[in-house]
Amino acid sequence: MSIKHRKKRNFHTPVLSLADQARKNGQHAGYDAGKEEGYLRGRANYIVNCAQEPLPFRQIHVLYVSSGKGFPYSPLDEAIMATLQGMVAQVTLTDPRQPVSEIALQNRPDLVLVLDGMDIPLEHIDAIRQAGIPTAIWLTDDPYYTDMTMERVHHFDHIFTLELNCVELYRQSGCASVHYLPFAAFTNHYFPITTPSPLHRDVSFIGSAYWNRVYFFNPIMAQIMSHNTVFNGIWWDRLPGYEAYGEKIEHGRWMSPQETNDVYNGTKIVINLHRSHEDDSVNNNHLKIPPASPNPRTFEISASATLQLTDARDDLARFYKPGVEIETYSSPQELLDKVEYYLTHEKERREIALRGLERTLKEHTYGRRINEMLTIIFP
Structure with missing residues (x-):
C-alpha cells in the first residue's frame, strides 16, 4: 500500500482526570523537594566534615x-x-x-x-x-x-x-x-542531620512568650500560621486567642536540645526574636542597659543548617553577615515579607543557611x- 493510501490514524494524548493530574503534580513536587533537601544535607555534611583548625591543648x-x-x-x-x-x-x-x-x-x-x-x-x-x-x-x-x-x-x-x-x-x-x-553552638547538640528529617515545617519559633514577643507576633499571627508553622515555649497562653491555633502552638513545654535540633533541621525558616531589656516583670535591670549582642540561639540555629530570620542587634554583624550568612528583619511586616520570599526561593534560602553553618563551625563553637x-x- 502506498503511503498516500494508508489509513490515517489519530494519536491522542490521554486526558488525565483532575485526580490523576493532581497526583502527578504531587509526585513532581515531592521529587523536587526531596532533591533540594538531599542537596542541602549533602552540602551541609561536606561542610561539617571539612577539617577545622585544631585548638591548643x-x-x-x-x-x-x-x-x-x-x-x-x-x-x-x-x-x-x-x-x-x-x-x-x-x-x-x-x-x-x-x-x-x-x-x-x-x-x-x-x-x-x-x-x-x-x-x-x-x-x-x-x-x-x-x-x-x-x-x-x-x-x-x-x-x-x-x-x-x-x-x-x-x-x-x-x-x-x-x-x-x-x-x-x-x-x-x-x-x-x-x-x-x-x-x-555546641555541635554535639546542634548539627545538620544527614538523613531526611521526620519533621516538615515551613516556619518554627522556639522560645518563651515574653511580652515583647506577644506584642510583636499578635498582629501577624494569622499570616504566619497560614503556613505550616509551629510555635513552642512557655507562657504562650498570653497570646490573645492562642487556643484557635490548636497544635500549632505547643504551649508550656521545654524542649531538649535533641528535640530542638530536630525542629531546626525539619524547618525551612526558623525565627529568632530576642527578649526585651525593659520588661520589669521578669528582668532585674533598673539601669535599663540595652542589649547589643545576639542570644545563644543565634549560633545554635545556624549550626543546624537552616535559614534563620532574626531581629537585628547592633553587634550581630560581628558574627554573621546579614543577607549572606543570616537574614534579619526590623518590623512585623518585613518578617512576613521575608518569610514569603524565602519559602518560594529555595536556592537563596539554602545558600544562606549553608554559609551560616560554615561560619558557625569556623568561629562560633x-x-x-x-x-x-x-x-x-x-x-
Missing part, C-alpha cells in the same frame, strides 16, 4: 562549678564541661550546693570557672582567691539581671559576659579583668570561645 587543671539551676541551664553546663574535657589535662566538676572552697583547696586547680554564679556562696569564692587560685565567672543572662550580677562580679578575678554593653559597666564599677565572650577565655587567663 593545655596542661592545666580546671575546677568547673556548674550553674546548679538545672534545665534550661544544664545544656550550657554540658557544653562547657564536655568542651573543657577535650582541651585541658584535668577537669573537676562540682556545683554550688557543694563545699566548693574545700574542693578547690584540696585539689589546687589552676582555675576555678563558675557558670552563672548566682547560687554560689560568695565566701567560697573569697576563700579560693585568698588561697591564690584564679577565679573566673561566665555570666549567662546579661543585661537582664545586672542588678544582681553587679553585687557578685567583684568577688572574681576574671569576668566574662555574653553582652557587649555590660563590659564597660563592670569595668567602671572597678573590675579589672572584664571580657566580652558570647556563648556559642564552644571550643573557640573557651580557647579565647583560657588565652586571656593564661597568656
